[in-house]
Amino acid sequence: MATIAVIGTGYVGLTTGACFAHLGHDVICADIDEEKIARLKEGQIPIVEDGLDRVVAEALSAGKIRFVVGATNASEHAEFHYLCVPTPQGSDGRADLRFLEAAAAEIGPSLPANSVVVNKSTVPVGSTEVVAKHLDRPDVRVVSNPEFLREGTAVQDFLHPDRVVIGSSDQEAAIRVAALYSKVRAPIMVTDPVSAETIKYASNAFLATKLSFVNAIATLCEHVGADVNDVTLGMGYDTRIGKEFLKPGPGWGGSCFPKDVAALARIADDYDYDFALLREVLNVNEAQFQRTAQKVIDALGPDPSSKKVAAWGLTFKAGTDDLRESPAIEVLQRVSGSGAQVVAFDPAIPSEIPQLPLVTVESDPLVAAKNADVLVVLTEWPEFKFVDFDQLADQMRGRTVVDGRNLLDRSTLKRRNFEVIGIGR
């Protein structure tokens, strides 16, 4: 078993550290945020992530994980160093490498001889070289090991991945990183660093393309009178297409897809390749936010400023409290821009959020729906399906539901005289 330093305790770092500890390694997680580290030492998890609290608690009581302030305090004791710092989108669409470069420069001088630094953050193609330069340690190898963790199922995804990708120009370093996953049953693919980095971007961009395609098909279904649920069911039986990532929605979002698609398009620009397909994938997504908002505004009828909208769901998808690049926020900004009053409910969001200054947040879906003219569903939280629809009908002033996730049972709603406007059906 190895000693692993994990630099950065966000979604990726905390999941990576906790799961490596679960696999039996000795893990030291570092962050610059002193308060966060103090809470993690007590087993308090700062994010909503299924199963993560249990894995951290087990690792803490087994003495397999430690939390420290400052990257050097972790790295000076470890053989492997996972860089899990944020790589936000810069103003020009490129990933901003400031945090990555700073972390590399900080740990470089204190790394034990012959240790391996691993890029887990999503980084532009060629970043292993950038990290190596900032480490300034010729004896230390830099390996790319991209993450494919979905929020909400990150622990499962780490322990039962579809594949592990390792990019290294040094065979021995690649084998040492592969050995960290010896208890994980998944194909381990070793390639060069640039290919590993491209695999990560290409995978996310492909999935985003699939979603924009499905959302465009949903629009077409509305025009021709087809039902997108049946269309995607029929498509998904084809194993070349697959059943996953075929659900239309109000647009896609989250901390990865929007930034990774934009970054890949910028990478192509840098090499004078116009990746027009990806730009269109982003355009279709913007149009989907607008189309969904317009459905709500149209349902309000004349004088939206005298009307009320109830919104169920604020997070970018169910199973997380993450609001980053949330399609729900995109849609609600447009709806409240029409002048309508908006009252929202989300099981993971207890109070008002700065991105939506005009939107009130309630702690109960039926309270949010009180006197609403239109209800819009924006996140696919399963609990929305089990709300008492008799009470919903009593609470609301109007009888229109814009179901942005095709989540609610139509016949249940129709029996209570609701008009249901879905996506692509």
Ligand code: UDX
């Ligand atoms: C994604 C990738 O899946 C993961 O591999 C990568 O490492 C990080 O980015 P995540 O951002 O957690 O994970 O969300 P994901 O489950 O992929 O969903 C992204 C967006 O697509 C969400 O807004 C979601 O609601 C939407 N989506 C997903 C759909 O609209 N329909 C679908 O069928 C699936």
